[in-house]
Amino acid sequence: MARGSSAASDNVDAMNKTDIETLFSRLRAANPNPRSELQYHNAFELLVAVVLSAQATDASVNKATPALFAAAPTPQAMAALGEDGVAPYIRTIGLYRTKAKNVAALSRILIEQYGGQVPGTREALEALPGVGRKTANVVLNIAFGQPTLAVDTHIFRVANRLGLAKGKTPLDVEAKLMKVVPEAYLHDAHHWLILHGRYVCKARSPDCWRCALADLCPHQPKTARPAA
Structure with missing residues (x-):
């Protein structure tokens, strides 16, 4: 009791x-x-969605990401959009300018350092722009099955x-x-x-x-x- x-x-x-x-x-x-209430189809979309959800609701992120992921479903496509290309898709999410910058930057890093794949270690994840301990824990748990x-x-x-x-x-x-x-x-x-x-x-x-x-x-x- x-x-x-x-x-x-x-x-x-x-x-x-x-x-x-x-x-x-x-x-x-x-x-x-x-299950997480964020909408995603793969580890990359999960990572982006969790970065966007910082100081925002899952519902607000889910309203923005379908169009974003349709336009840029891979790190290569997201990096090609760049900060200015990502921003209009996530304008309704708080701190969208900073988040657009981070999403574009982390996409480039995934391409340059990890062959376009999301890394499965805390150290690598937390080194990405916009990714802190909480975000890393979510990705490690959902995408990689770790008990975080x-x-x-x-x-x-x-x-x-x-x-x-x-x-x-x-x-x-x-x-x-x-x-x-x-x-x-x-x-x-x-x-x-x-x-x-x-x-x-x-x-x-x-x-x-x-x-x-x-x-x-x-x-x-x-x-x-x-x-x-």
Whole structure:
């Protein structure tokens, strides 16, 4: 059962192993095959989509990328478009000028250094323009099947709110999650936690009344079902 009752993450007791197992077994039962909500067809499109999603919603990225990927489905085609050619396709996405520059630049690097393929190591990915640890973790997990955890604002909030992995920085939360998430759930853990934070355990008003984890969660006060 839940430990403690404070809503402040610093005062939330750490979740025990039994509750962690229960938490992930419930998330898996509700969504056995979780997937990223970004739309892509290959590792290159995934990489570009994740770069574009920084400080933007997946929905906004998905509105822009079909036309972009139709025009430039490969690093070669994207590099040929260049920054000025990419920009009009992603104008509706925040920071689009910087992102257009990064997408064009990383495409050139993929051609020059990796034969047009997306590299499968953290070091190589993080050396690409616009790619940080979170982006690298997403690509490594989805494209290469590695058990990584990409800690975004949703995972950061959910991990702290539940007492699953308390930390003051995304890197701290990531390190703790890697230690406490059972191996059987590790590959899909970041998908489950992101989706849970996006649609149920929301920042301002979590939907506690429909949360499958409510009995494991110390967050108070619990939100009630809205009036009909």
